[in-house]
Amino acid sequence: IHPHDPQWFKIVVRFIQNLVTSRPNAAARSAYTNAAASLLQAYPARASKLLFTENVKDNDDKPFAYLLINLLLIDIRSSIPTLLQQLNQPDYAQCSTRLTSAFDVISIFIGHLVRCLEDDSMDTFTMSPDSLLKLRKGISETMSVTVEYLRDRWDATFAGAMGLHPDARTSKAETWTGSHQTLAWDSLVNSADEDPLILSAVRALALWLREDDNETLRQEATGLMDMLMELYQGSVSFDKLLDFRSPTLVGLEALLTTHQGRDLFLRHNGWSILSKDLISLLATSPSARDISSSCSASPHAHDPSRGIEIVRTLLTVAEHESSSGTPEEWMDIITAVAAWDASGGVSTRQSSSSAVTAEFHVSVLQLCCTLLAGASPGMRNRYRQSMSAINGIVEQLHPRGVPGKDAHLVEAMEDVKSTMNHVLRGL
Structure with missing residues (x-):
């Protein structure tokens, strides 16, 4: 203190x-x-x-x-x-x-x-x-x-x-000082x-x-994409003392403005890494009855602010790199959101925490709308049940999911509802 x-x-x-x-x-x-x-x-x-x-x-x-x-x-x-x-x-x-x-x-x-x-x-x-x-x-x-x-x-x-293939990292040398990467040298x-x-x-x-x-510096920094993704993925572990997720998301906001940055992001499993973190955040997202008690939980358990940044990052990629339609592997998010229990809703009593949580929920639904809008008719057909479940979540959150009636969130929720209605009519 x-x-x-x-x-x-x-x-x-x-x-x-x-x-x-x-x-x-x-x-x-x-x-x-x-x-x-x-x-x-x-x-x-x-x-x-x-x-x-x-x-x-x-x-x-x-x-x-x-x-x-x-x-x-x-x-x-x-x-x-x-x-x-x-x-x-x-x-x-x-x-x-x-x-x-x-x-x-x-x-x-x-x-x-x-x-x-x-x-x-x-x-x-x-x-x-x-x-x-x-x-x-x-x-x-x-x-x-x-x-x-x-x-x-x-x-x-x-x-x-530099440039050594990741497969070369797998073998380790066993010495009296311990187990070491064969070619690595470090502290x-x-x-x-x-x-x-x-x-x-x-x-x-x-x-x-x-x-x-x-632009020059951003081009140079795109060469760190593999490092940023591995740092992000490693930070998910509870035994890690350093958390690189927030600075990585800040950096991606700039790096993903270029096609090269988005291409490297996808090539280094960026979508998979971030979407898994997003799904874990959604799974631990508090309902109205446990928002207050969740404040004492581990910061790794639920961080709606990070979830908002993840959605913003994935939306940037989805809007620019899905010209041929939403890839099948991106639809894991649709399946996960469809299984989300939104029955608790968002309380209007804890204004500061619930407002951020509500924005997180709305942003996730916006991402779902973008993915579904870009999906082919055949893919939408395969995900018909998930789409119906997501629409049910939208119906639950629409009348009461925006604490304080924030104008921006209300408008975003209306757009989500309109998009889901349009997608469902196309089935």
């Missing part, structure tokens, strides 16, 4: 500012980077205000936020190319911790920057256009280097060489999917891919 208003807060901020502006050495870089990340994670709103918006002088082209972020970007670009060589050296842990903190600060700054640019008031806008352009270039260059590192680190952990402590640095790097990269319309 963090104190609400600690007396030491501004002292630590001044400490960070003094280190940043005083030609820092290696020890000072670690100190201000780790301290800034800790403050921003513990007190995001207050720390962002003090580190990113305050202490700006008139006609100051380079406010403190610019200096801080620029130094972090330089540190990442200069350190990451040689990081792979240091995996099993004693100083790797310290270097990795510093870079993890640097990526975390960059992620929070990107979010802060987006909010400032969306804010009508210019009071929160502290940088000149020239400084912003320089930072944009610096972040893009840093993320390009990050893509290269992630590719190399992943290959070092699981493949041993003896944490593999890539267990390294906090990889999670922080993927999170920062995903945010920047989504927020910056950089």
Whole structure:
């Protein structure tokens, strides 16, 4: 539990500012980077205000936020190319911790920057256009280097060489130190999917891919599609300490805007991986009688916000890559939704949780409508019973499934009902 208003807060901020502006050495870089990340994670709103918006002088082209972020970007670009060589050296842990903190600060700054640019008031806008352009270039260059590192680190952990066929991963060498992949070389402590640095790097990269319309960087990042899908699939396990699902979904929002990205997504079983997670979320979706008790459950059990993002991702693929009709394997979602017990509905008493859950339910039904609308007449005929069951769910949720009568959800539910009626009439 963090104190609400600690007396030491501004002292630590001044400490960070003094280190940043005083030609820092290696020890000072670690100190201000780790301290800034800790403050921003513990007190995001207050720390962002003090580190990113305050202490700006008139006609100051380079406010403190610019200096801080620029130094972090330089540190990442200069350190990451040689990081792979240091995996099993004693100083790797310290270097990795510093870079993890640097990526975390960059992620929070990107979010802060987006909010400032969306804010009508210019009071929160502290940088000149020239400084912003320089930072944009610096972040893009840093993320390009990050893509290269992630590719190399992943290959070092699981493949041993770039482009090595996955079948080559199956054999392991049994030695006195344990069982190891025959060709892989990596950290003896944490593999890539267990390294906090990889999670922080993927999170920062995903945010920047989504927020910056950089086609070149997106093309580079599509080469990580196999890694992203394996990280997502591995995060489903309960024994995994790191959860890559949310940053992966954020990154996919940008990567799936291109045909190449969607093609690689399908080639690396992206539809299957995400649809299985979606089905598991739907199976644990709380009804009106257990919404309140579900709040204490494991976050792996039910996360309607993640479900909404999954549906958004699958809809993007379905709308662009099904010109010849909905593939048979995509219809597993129809079967799963048809078996969903929606009798509990959504309570209108727990407004905050039930509203998100209702949006999740409506978005799943929208995905079903898209798949059914794109299915061939013969396929619809084979799924006649599932379609009738889904239509029954729509009839149950239509009059009472939108807490607070949210206009957007009401309109979406009307579209779902209209589409289902149209599809059923075609049988």
